[in-house]
């Protein structure tokens with residue numbers, strides 16, 4: 001079925017008006033041999049048939065709702081109010097707010113979002129969102145290179161390996177060099193920073209889950225004339241120092257922990273906040289308060305000369321569509337929880353993770369790789385291959401043990417705990433892992 | 439109606455201004471006593487909590503419900519934004535997505551076979567619709583797809599030892615800004631190709647610009663004037679003759695979805711905007727999805743991983759030694775993929791072709807109605823899914839747009855493409871009724887009849903009136919500050 005409203009009478013009258021005999025005649029000016037190829041697609045389905053097929057597909061998946069999987073996305077609870085509010089039809093079915101008089105709702109919501117991200121990161125300027133955590137890292141680094149006019153990047157191995165891969169793709173494109181600073185005992189060591197380095201990147205907590213003191217790295221970056229980019233876990237900012245306070249010029253990260261479904265990896269949103277003096281280098285949309293013709297407060301897209309539709313080949317980025325709705329979910333989530341609730345989610349996640357780590361590292365043959373202090377994820381060395389362990393756990397209805405890339409070591413698996421877990425859940429995973437490793 | 443107008447004309451306090459210390463909304467499960475200093479280290483803890491709003495749940499609900507009433511979308515009114523394909527977003531898509539919300543990208547692949555199967559089938563469906571041989575679902579939006587596609591081309595040239603020689607990407611002057619911006623991000627020099635008097639690419643100018651230094655030409659077809667590039671085959675031949683690759687910006691695929699395939703026209707790469715043609719909701723500016731389809735010679739360079747069939751099941755294939763790498767974490771915006779999949783499978787071949795044809799019919803019908811209202815059509819011929827108009831002599835496009843807002847319609851895209859002065863780019867889409875098109879044309883006539891003075895003051899009853907953009911640019915205020923700071 002399709003969604004066109006045309007009756008036979010409509011068709012007749014409209015075709016007559018435009019001077020076409022029938023629908024194919026509308027394409028009469030195109031090369032005729034191109035037209036109406038025999039597409040190999042299945043027969044159309046009704047809504048009921050479609051939903052049935054989707055339920056069949058969905059039945060082949062196991063829900064990871066209460067899982068212990070981490071590595072960028074985690075199973076946090078999403079308050080019931082978030083979805084219905086953020087996906088109200090007016091938000092869901094709007095385009096980018098180019099006509100501000102008809103888009104005050106979104107523009108104000110983005111302004112509020114920018115304020116929240118600014119509060120979390122301790123940096124004054126947040127953009128309206130980027131695609132995801134990985135592209136936010138890439139855009140943050142490109143920003144630093146534009147600002148410094150340099151072409152080398154030094155990144156801690158503590159940054160998510162997939163983010164580093166994406167960054168490499170972006171840097172290869174412009175011929176910039178990427179050097180990785182290997183972790184030592186799970187932490188980013190002091191670094192020598194050369195005069196051509198424009199961006200130094202560290203993660204907090206890092207990929208192993210460890211909370212790092214990145215201030216020395218930021219200082220070293222500044223001493224060498226580079227900018228410091230901090231990749232931060234959104235939830236951790238409920239408890240940990242904001243990156244703006246330890247020298248980050250640019251803070252980026254993945255917004256999923258803030259009220260977004262895991263959705264098999266997307267969509268969620270990427271966030272970016274910067275120091276005041278970098279605002280004109282910022283990629284993506286930005287909302288400012290202003291006043292209307294009657295002097296009333298309102299909101300509008302601003303500093304658009306940074307963007308592709310004004311600056312074309314000289315734009316700060318090609319980004320156009322971003323992740324507005326998922327960022328809105330983030331804002332609604334933070335509004336729903338408030339500072340106290342947000343802090344409790346983070347605290348409970350930390351406590352659960354520490355409880356879980358203690359249980360799991362007591363299993364014979366298991367060793368914790370992640371040094372203290374760590375947040376709500378940690379890496380264990382297992383006596384069996386993690387891919388196999390993950391599958392055996394899944395057979396028992398438990399999702400855990402993300403295989404960690406070998407650059408960090410052999411037989412490593414990442415675990416996470418969140419506020420959704422109970423003591424029984426932790427005990428169940430412990431028991432299952434004992435069985436699987438026995 | 440009057441009551442509603444009043445409500446939306448009121449000041450709209452920020453959620454921070456509704457905050458009251460100690461007030462709480464949603465409560466997480468209880469937290470036992472915790473010594474965070476011991477667990478996380480005193481030196482790592484933030485001295486003060488972030489100043490997030492403190493509101494009860496009902497206040498939160500009223501806040502966002504109130505904001506939504508100060509916002510319009512397709513579900514509210516006609517939204518003929520050219521180049522954006524604001525077609526109806528079926529509600530069944532949202533029901534479909536909910537079935538896949540709780541999947542983690544790192545769960546064991548054998549426990550996500552339904553998701554992988556859906557992706558595998560969608561890769562095939564999109565390849566079929568575009569006439570390509572392989573499709574990646576990883577890019578997060580159209581511009582992201584552009585970058586992916588151009589980098590794929592770049593890797594192909596590099597594999598043939600021609601990267602150093604091919605440093606230029608050709609882009610027509612009618613192109614969307616993201617095209618030249620993408621080419622720059624991929625490290626290329628951008629050269630603009632002028633349009634001819636008929637609004638199409640000037641083939642002679644293109645031939646002159648082509649040479650062994652050209653990596654690719656990026657085209658939108660139909661172009662941003664809503665015109666099909668008739669010489670597309672000749673363009674492709676000329677490009678291929680000098681070894682350049684043909685890039686198709688799929689933002690305008692809705693006109694020819696299933697009717698004519700970019701692959702058959704001679705394109706080597708195509709990106710799709712699933713949030714346009716395949717009706718993933720725009721969400722106020724995203725998230726979207728920008729899959730990229732390629733011909734066989736470019737397949738090895740597509741991002742990693744690809745979804746493949748392995749035995750009875752489906753798997754993620756990371757063994758792609760020539761790949762450009764990864765462009766996004768995980769596998770793409772899966773939620774958008776589910777919606778596009780449902781759309782394609784419900785429409786089927788006929789529904790897809792019929793939708794494209796009716797998008798073209800609606801655009802041409804509306805174009806005729808606009809002429810009757812005194813609007814000028816700079817390139818007046820059978821258009822595709824959209825067309826570009828100009829207001830009657832002496833009227834400004836910005837005023838027409840603001841007048842339309844007063845009459846309850848979202849205006850068309852304004853001042854784009856750049857090659858038409860005072861451009862109004864109108865894309866009605868196939869999901870609009872004839873009555874809506876007629877009412878919109880009437881409104882376009884009405885705003886002109888109300889005269890310039892009225893227009894220059896419009897809009898009057900929207901939540902705010904015209905905003906001071908200059909002030910926002912000169913002295914941007916980008917966040918709320920607590921009073922007294």
Ligand SMILES: Cc1ncc(COP(=O)(O)O)c(C=O)c1O
Nearest residue numbers: 320321521579580581614616689
């Ligand atoms: C012609 C054209 N090309 C490319 C894009 C970029 O697509 P996206 O907004 O999905 O990044 C757009 C839409 O904004 C467009 O209209």
